[in-house]
Amino acid sequence: MTGKIIGLGSYLPEKVLTNDDLSLLVETSDEWIQERTGIKKRHISDHKTETTSYMAGIAAQRAVEDAGIEGSDIDLIVAASTTPDVVFPSIACMVQKAIGAGEDCGCFDVNSACPGWIAAFLTAQSFIEAGRAKKVLVVGAETLSNYVDWTDRGTCILFGDGAGCAVLEASEGIPVSSIMRSSCERGDCLFCANMKQPDRLDDEEFIKTTSFQMAGRDVFRFAVTEVPKIIRDVLKKAQVPADEIDYFILHQANARIIEATAKKLKIGLDKFPMTLQETGNTSSASIPSLLSTMKKEGKLQRGQKLVIASFGGGLTWDAAYLEY
Numbered sequence: 001m002t003g004k005i006i007g008l009g010s011y012l013p014e015k016v017l018t019n020d021d022l023s024l025l026v027e028t029s030d031e032w033i034q035e036r037t038g039i040k041k042r043h044i045s046d047h048k049t050e051t052t053s054y055m056a057g058i059a060a061q062r063a064v065e066d067a068g069i070e071g072s073d074i075d076l077i078v079a080a081s082t083t084p085d086v087v088f089p090s091i092a093c094m095v096q097k098a099i100g101a102g103e104d105c106g107c108f109d110v111n112s113a114c115p116g117w118i119a120a121f122l123t124a125q126s127f128i129e130a131g132r133a134k135k136v137l138v139v140g141a142e143t144l145s146n147y148v149d150w151t152d153r154g155t156c157i158l159f160g161d162g163a164g165c166a167v168l169e170a171s172e173g174i175p176v177s178s179i180m181r182s183s184c185e186r187g188d189c190l191f192c193a194n195m196k197q198p199d200r201l202d203d204e205e206f207i208k209t210t211s212f213q214m215a216g217r218d219v220f221r222f223a224v225t226e227v228p229k230i231i232r233d234v235l236k237k238a239q240v241p242a243d244e245i246d247y248f249i250l251h252q253a254n255a256r257i258i259e260a261t262a263k264k265l266k267i268g269l270d271k272f273p274m275t276l277q278e279t280g281n282t283s284s285a286s287i288p289s290l291l292s293t294m295k296k297e298g299k300l301q302r303g304q305k306l307v308i309a310s311f312g313g314g315l316t317w318d319a320a321y322l323e324y
């Protein structure tokens with residue numbers, strides 16, 4: 001048995017922050033950001049109304065509708081996020097309420113930074129393969145704008161908010177092939193200590209030291225080295241040649257990282273769809289949101305061979321091969 005994707009949905013906040021808007025906040029320019037990252041704009045949530053769980057709930061409702069099923073058909077919800085609204089209830093529990101799933105639906109969250117959605121997807125696959133679940137929601141949702149230091153031009157230009165969701169259904173077929181890797185030894189280049197403390201939001205020193213910290217060049221080097229390698233390794237494991245893959249669905253962090261990966265794999269860039277121009281890096285929401293956009297654009301067809309791959313804080317980096 002395997003979990004086939006039968007529905008996809010996404011949500012982006014209404015408010016858009018362009019590169020020109022950012023150049024009013026920090027010393028940067030549209031030209032610099034586009035040249036170094038490919039990003040043109042990102043969506044920023046209204047922190048009071050568009051919380052992580054709210055966005056997750058809407059993306060989930062859209063995915064359930066796209067699948068043509070009812071919320072009550074879902075028997076497991078796994079949500080990935082690094083930026084939940086509260087410590088508990090889990091985002092998955094709040095999604096359960098949003099879609100009207102029953103009390104016989106299991107709910108839990110995973111946190112594996114940007115590859116979190118792949119970790120959640122593989123967890124869901126394991127439940128399905130073991131016969132423990134039949135219809136599973138896999139959600140990725142983030143409000144990274146809450147955790148970014150808006151005076152640091154090295155990081156604030158990169159991130160955006162949003163949510164994406166896939167519905168998996170137990171079906172006959174070959175199980176997904178996957179590889180998960182991590183290295184806390186190398187984790188210092190990406191760090192976020194901010195456990196939101198509302199009474200310290202005016203404390204500049206606290207904000208500076210606990211917000212998203214990143215050594216950009218080190219993360220870049222890590223990504224362009226490890227992502228092509230893990231993709232080659234997962235294809236070897238699946239025994240599928242790279243030139244048979246229809247799409248490489250990569251974490252939408254930086255167009256230069258995606259271009260370097262395509263070059264190292266000797267695969268045309270047309271097989272690496274991108275939405276980061278419009279969304280920035282939405283961490284664990286990036287892969288399900290990209291899949292949802294591709295479906296809306298008519299790019300996904302049954303039987304296509306897909307690779308998904310992501311990297312992020314931990315460090316963690318994962319890849320999977322699946323048939324759509």
Ligand code: ACO
Nearest residue numbers: 027028032036114153154157216217219220253254312313
């Ligand atoms: N605007 C203008 N100049 C800038 C900006 C900016 N926004 N940011 C940095 N600079 C300057 C630097 O100060 C530096 O100036 P200097 O040469 O006078 O010292 C110069 O530009 C070059 O800086 P670099 O950091 O070397 O620039 P680089 O080409 O590496 O681009 C970037 C920086 C875009 C952050 C890149 O390193 C990157 O994308 N790294 C990967 C980051 C990433 O993907 N992180 C997310 C993974 S984890 C997750 O997804 C949650």
